[in-house]
Amino acid sequence: MEFLGNTWNAFAAIFTVTPGWMTFGGWVAAGLTICLFSFLYKDNPFFKVAEHLYLGAGMGWLFQVYLFQTWKPKVFLPLMEGQYSVLIPALLGLSLVTQFFPRISWVSRYGFTFIMGYGSGLVIPLTISTDFLKQIGGTIAPFMVSEINSGNIISLLNGTFVAFGFICVLFYFFFSVEHKGAVKKASNIGIYFLMLYFGAAFGNTVMGRFSLLYGRFDDLYKYSAPEYFYATHVVLGLLVAYFILDKLVLSRRGGGQEAH
Amino acid sequence: MKRPPIIPLILPFLFLTSPSSAAKPSPLPPLTGFTAADMPGDAGGAALLRWDSPGEAAEGATIEVYASDTAKPGWVKIAEFPASAHPEKDMDLPFWAWRPAPGRHALAADTSSAFGRPDEAQEIEFKLRLVKGAASVETGPARAVIGGNWFNVSRFNNLVLMLTIIIVFFWTVSHAKRKGLFIRRIAGLDAIDEAIGRATEMGRPIFYSTGIGPMSLVPTIASTSILGEVARKVAQYDTSLKVPHFDPIVMTVCKEVVKQSYLEMERPDSYRDDINFFVSQDQFSFAASVDAMIHREKPAACFFIGHFMAESLLLAEVGATTGAIQIAGTEQESQLPFFFTSCDYTLIGEELYAAGAYLSKDPMLMSTLKVQDFGKAFVMLAVVTGSVLLAAGAVFGWEPLMKIVGQLFKAY
Incomplete structure (x- = not known):
């Protein structure tokens, strides 16, 4: 037992964060980032390595999350405390695994039926609350003023404009009515309102994506420092060299084929 | 002539005029009509506390709310607010679930931050303390068994809407089967x-x-x-x-x-x-x-x-x-x-x-589209009617009408 403990401690000591490991981490981060970005040029073996590593690491991470944040606190620990009622959802969940065994795969339908029923039951009242009541309440809210005066007239006009746009957008989503005449006009105005919104949403999301990109660039800049032995520069240089070499070999092969 | 002893004469006078708090009445009015009950229609972790308005005499005073879990006694302050705050009419509940009484105050006191929200019901004691400067008065403790409720009456509008949709759905299914859509x-x-x-x-x-x-x-x-x-x-x-x-x-x-x-x-x-x-x-x-x-x-x-x-x-x-x-x-x-x-x-x-x-x-699925369209028509009608009624309420000062319209279309 003592031997096992010592072995484990020795193993864990290898992964203690040291400056050496930090540098190694910098190389891995810069390398994987550049390998993934290389897809912007074209598909290549480095991207494939990074892609599969990312996929595997993602699944490994999620497995431990499910194990320690779902299975342990919600199934294992309650069972240890004698709460056997958790067996019902646990068995329903396990029934899904029977999909792997064709003879008893029908058992999984109990689990799926429960999931579908539970999902619908949860979503329907929520949809009524959010799609109907909150939508109506939010649209008429600007009109809930104690009096109409010069101070709130702009807000009321704004509320009227929003309500008008909202109604026009709804006309666009009428499916059982043919879009012609007044309905078509209202629906066309609705499309303009939709496009205005989508334009704003597009700009907002693009700004968010750029901030993510800056984050990666910031990291690449950090790993290009001397304490990381110029990881970014080296990896980038190696990748560029690979692409030049690849291009040269390909063009030579292509030339050879033409000669034939 | 022998002088009368002065000390025995002065002593009772001094005693009567001493600044002892026991003898002097508190400048704050007592908090009366204090009750505690389970907060109706919630998921647990809250109690409904009600008390009589302390009136103008408590102007500038604050009310502190204390709670104690009877399983682990010990008073914990869970809320503090001005004495004039939380009149019953300001309670965030719709008119079909809440009848505010004039001259009464009410608070949905959150106990989950102090005592958590266990699956089982909790018995919790509450008391209020009215504080103004150094003076304070306290209510006696009131107990409430608080826990989650099966039904939330505030969401009755949600239920009515859902039942209407179900009825419309069945009608359109039969209509779609007969005539097509x-x-x-x-x-x-x-x-x-x-x-x-x-x-x-x-x-x-x-x-x-x-x-x-x-x-x-x-x-x-x-x-x-x-x-x-x-x-x-x-x-x-x-x-x-x-x-x-x-x-x-x-x-x-x-x-x-x-x-x-x-x-x-x-x-x-x-x-x-x-x-x-x-x-x-x-x-x-x-x-x-x-x-x-x-x-x-x-x-x-x-x-x-x-x-x-x-x-x-x-x-x-x-x-x-x-x-x-x-x-x-x-x-x-x-x-x-x-x-x-x-x-x-x-x-x-x-x-x-x-x-x-x-x-x-498929007629069944086609009818769901029709139901969706009815839903949209309802929303459009509700927005137009609600906006007009609220604007009319604002112009003519019909506050109850505005309150009813606002609560009808509120998601609780």
Whole structure:
């Protein structure tokens, strides 16, 4: 037992964060980032390595999350405390695994039926609350003023404009009515309102994506420092060299084929 | 003449005029009518405290609320507010669930931050302390057994609306079966045939992604319904279909859906179990992997229909670079602009829900579209009526009318 403990401690000591490991981490981060970005040029073996590593690491991470944040606190620990009622959802969940065994795969339908029923039951009242009541309440809210005066007239006009746009957008989503005449006009105005919104949403999301990109660039800049032995520069240089070499070999092969 | 002893004469006077608090009445009025009860219609962790208004005498004073779990006694201050705050008429409950009494105050006191929210009911004692400067008065303790409730009466408007929708649904189902229903053209859905035909002619696969939503999301359910229709056509033309998945449960449901479609088209021999396959449950590794597959296999058509988040542009952009015809649809309005820019056809929100009915022409599904339209008509009518009534209430000073309209359309 003592031997096992010592072995484990020795193993864990290898992964203690040291400056050496930090540098190694910098190389891995810069390398994987550049390998993934290389897809912007074209598909290549480095991207494939990074892609599969990312996929595997993602699944490994999620497995431990499910194990320690779902299975342990919600199934294992309650069972240890004698709460056997958790067996019902646990068995329903396990029934899904029977999909792997064709003879008893029908058992999984109990689990799926429960999931579908539970999902619908949860979503329907929520949809009524959010799609109907909150939508109506939010649209008429600007009109809930104690009096109409010069101070709130702009807000009321704004509320009227929003309500008008909202109604026009709804006309666009009428499916059982043919879009012609007044309905078509209202629906066309609705499309303009939709496009205005989508334009704003597009700009907002693009700004968010750029901030993510800056984050990666910031990291690449950090790993290009001397304490990381110029990881970014080296990896980038190696990748560029690979692409030049690849291009040269390909063009030579292509030339050879033409000669034939 | 002997002088009378002065000290015995002064002593009683001094005693009567001493600043002893026991003898002097408190400058604060007592808090009366204090009661505690379980907060109705909640998930537990809150109590309804009510007391009489302390009146103008308590102006500038504050009320401190103390609670003690009877299982582990010990007073904990859980709230503090001005004495004039929380009149019963300001309680955030609708008129059908709450009758405010004049001259009374009420507070929905949150106990979950102090004592948690256990599954079982908790017995908790409460007391109020009225404080102004150094002076204070306290109520006697009041006990309440608090816990979760089965019904939330505040959401009665929700129930009425749902029952109305159910009634309208059954009426439209019978109407659709008898007379049929009209559905306007949806370009994105008409293009499905074109996309599958193109894939068949080119001999390339079709990629179909249901997104990253779980099975409980409506767009995912709608997407499985569209997948069924796509699979029927794919089976008919004997084209190759690939459905990468983010969620294993969605994958299993989709397997059944696709298998059923192949059976209905009498092509069980063409069905393969690996049409649906699991990729990853990590958002961006899923996107990276599907991107790589699309890039390498160069599909003729890509369908991105369901719940998509940040991976929407990553997927659609790569699909566009391969020259595939792309049809997308999501309810996520923040992702729709990305689909607009990189896909040939985009289903916007509700169109996605209409797709199942549009493609199958099944009377049951068609009637759901009609119900949706009735819902939209109701919302439009409610917005117009509500706005007019509220504006009229503001002009003529009809406060009760405004309150009723506001509460009728509030999601509690």
